[in-house]
Amino acid sequence: METPRALQILRDVTAILVVGLFMFPIFWWALTSIKPAYAIFDKDRVNFFDFAPTFINYGVTLLGMSRSEMAIDQGIGMGVGGGGAYDSRQSILESVIVSLGATAITMSVAVFAAYAISRMMFRGRGHYLNWVLGQRFMPPIAILVPLVTIYKTAGLRDTDNLAMGYLGLMMIYALMNLPIAVLLMKSFLDDVPKDVDEAAMIDGATRFQTFRKVVLPMVRGGIAASAVLVFIFSWTEFLLSLFLTTEIRTVPVKIQTFVTSTGNEWGFIAALGTAAIIPSFIFILLVQKNLVRGLTLGSLKE
């Protein structure tokens, strides 16, 4: 049955409008980041394009420029100093370290567990899976309160020892990401036929050799997709970082410090916010194919 042409056009237009509506907040955010202050805080009208674009917000947050210096440079008389506190390069670096470290830890423990769950029959296999899944059901706040005390006793606080502070945050991110990593890797491993393992083992390889030399290369794509998702979830995490660390300020926490008692620095907030979402956008487009599988912890495949 052919759809009438008019109806098809109506559908196309609706689809574009709906997606456009969902893109609007991102567009507005990016637009705000290149607006000078007078256009952001315009109380008389909504200012869409009637302003001279400026990169002052990026200069201050990403290059560490002082605001007054740049304001004078561009002939905008609105700068009132206070550049240092908005320099976010340190936070971006910290976020990258924590997210990469958490991804490495998560993936390196999850792959082994996923292999055993996918390949071996043992007593308590179902229980083990439930424990892993259970981590996903647990609201982080339930373990946060004691975790602060435990970290203090164990020397995992960033105020006592910066390196240990990083490790502490990475470990808790690893725990948080464990369900998605283990279940997703299990689902990718389940796609590899078991005959492959058995053939290798009949040829005299041990389990570990089979895993490393035969199975692992076959799920490289799955590992990459899982790692990307774990990285994104670590990059966007807010609650744990807010409670557990003070010296280490990941980007989502740092951005909140631009909310001040004298008013919110919307230009800087939008600039850092835009910069923070661009890497995620690139990553998400890389894993489109496995996104559904990842978001449903391997239970649905596209």
Add this chain to the structure above:
Amino acid sequence: MTADSASPVGAAPERRPWLPHWLTSESPLPWLLPTAALMAVFGIYPLIYAITLSLYKRNAATRKMTFDPTHNWTKILADERVWNAIYNTFLYTGVALVFQLVLGMLIALLLDSDRKGYGVLRAMMTLPLVIPPAVTGMMFLLMLNGSFGVLSRGLIALGVFPPGFSILGTANTAMAGVLLAEIWQWTPFMVLIMLAGLRSLPKEPFEAAAIDGASAFQAFFRLTLPMMSKVIAIAVLIRGIDLFRAFDYVKVMTDSGPGTATETLTSYAGRIYFGNADFPYASTVALLTLVIVIVVSTLFMRIFRVRL
């Protein structure tokens, strides 16, 4: 140990005969140990600690803790703010789920087409998913600002609100403002899952229905919906668990306010923690959240016969 009796008999050579079997890679133990250790140290131990903590009473003046197993749990029952937080959490979860589910299904039906350009539209729909929720909260905080926010100004221009009205600053509308950010960010999650579900449907029943003269509506309610019930149940389960521990948007956009208008269980626990430093009580409220999540999701999985 009969653990790996499934592996082919005699196939695996004993490379290191001095190692006990359970330490070799033929046994599942070494494979599972790293994950188990991570869960035990950073998940289960803190959880047991939290349960212990909830059995102590903290004296605010002396900062001393005394063992009093019923103190916090009876305090919770009498605490009006807990009931308010439970109400808000269920309201938040329910409203967000309904909107995300219905919008997600409608948009998925709209975008489920092989025509040129629809792939790009589908990819664009996934973008909101990866924005840090704390940043999304800020986005909507800016757009909902009473004096220069683009959404507020639009709604005021349409006559929905009087000039200068602050959506997030008014108790009656603050929750709607927070929900707007939540629904915007996670409707794409539902769209994505519904699209995957729609694409996996068999073609034959629909062809048969068309021959029998069924309308598109009939086909949707009689065929599409029933065949997608499992997919929908999984999506609701995963989303529901996340919604129930909502924190980021509330913290960033209203900080549970005005008053306690948008206070959820998680944000209330956070407030007790930061505000009064009453760690045992904060733990108790957090544990209550966990108990409710487990009870509700177990019931859900039983009733709808799904599991992850």
